[in-house]
Amino acid sequence: QQPVQSPQAVILREGEDAVINCSSSKALYSVHWYRQKHGEAPVFLMILLKGGEQKGHEKISASFNEKKQQSSLYLTASQLSYSGTYFCGTENPNGYALNFGKGTSLLVTP
Amino acid sequence: DTEVTQTPKHLVMGMTNKKSLKCEQHMGHRAMYWYKQKAKKPPELMFVYSYEKLSINESVPSRFSPECPNSSLLNLHLHALQPEDSALYLCASSQDRYLHGYTFGSGTRLTVV
Numbered sequence: 391q392q393p394v395q396s397p398q399a400v401i402l403r404e405g406e407d408a409v410i411n412c413s414s415s416k417a418l419y420s421v422h423w424y425r426q427k428h429g430e431a432p433v434f435l436m437i438l439l440k441g442g443e444q445k446g447h448e449k450i451s452a453s454f455n456e457k458k459q460q461s462s463l464y465l466t467a468s469q470l471s472y473s474g475t476y477f478c479g480t481e482n483p484n485g486y487a488l489n490f491g492k493g494t495s496l497l498v499t500p
Numbered sequence: 501d502t503e504v505t506q507t508p509k510h511l512v513m514g515m516t517n518k519k520s521l522k523c524e525q526h527m528g529h530r531a532m533y534w535y536k537q538k539a540k541k542p543p544e545l546m547f548v549y550s551y552e553k554l555s556i557n558e559s560v561p562s563r564f565s566p567e568c569p570n571s572s573l574l575n576l577h578l579h580a581l582q583p584e585d586s587a588l589y590l591c592a593s594s595q596d597r598y599l600h601g602y603t604f605g606s607g608t609r610l611t612v613v
Binding site for chain 2 (some may be wrong): 420424430431433434435436437440485486489
């Protein structure tokens with residue numbers, strides 16, 4: 391029921407790219423992505439609602455492959471402000487609310 | 501107003517105390533949620549209200565009691581908590597349960613002593 395995220399942690403130099411993956415053992419109709427900085431609330435990045443849909447948010451984009459039951463978050467030309475923990479969320483089987491993956495800790499260094 | 505406001509920000513309570521957490525939003529969102537988050541863990545779903553009615557209770561112990569007095573307010577009543585209940589309690593809201601992202605409040609940091 392909980393989506394599986396990989397990798398668990400990533401360390402990047404400023405300007406480098408990263409990919410975070412989120413997969414589910416059950417069919418997905420949507421995937422959410424959030425970023426949480428230390429001591430702060432999670433912040434909504436984007437939602438993907440259709441298979442094959444790709445969305446962008448600044449230099450952060452995501453894709454959704456419903457057949458493979460997975461989504462990927464792409465961070466390009468990373469900035470220091472991208473540091474934080476990224477969570478994907480998929481719908482709870484009891485009804486629509488989100489279950490979150492365990493998170494991917496991203497650290498961007500100068 | 502694009503915020504979810506949670507009060508108090510910090511709470512220390514004894515195991516015999518009764519306290520309440522409050523959450524408020526004025527964005528017209530019709531779905532509201534309580535999540536519990538332990539350090540270095542993801543938010544864990546507790547309760548979901550949709551149009552002021554409880555629609556999901558994730559088998560949360562009865563010492564946690566939610567209340568939705570109106571479409572803008574969500575309370576979480578706490579009674580006889582255990583030290584392991586110490587966590588960050590996050591409230592979130594969304595325009596509906598299906599098509600829109602969640603707006604999270606900054607949370608209440610709860611310590612049970």
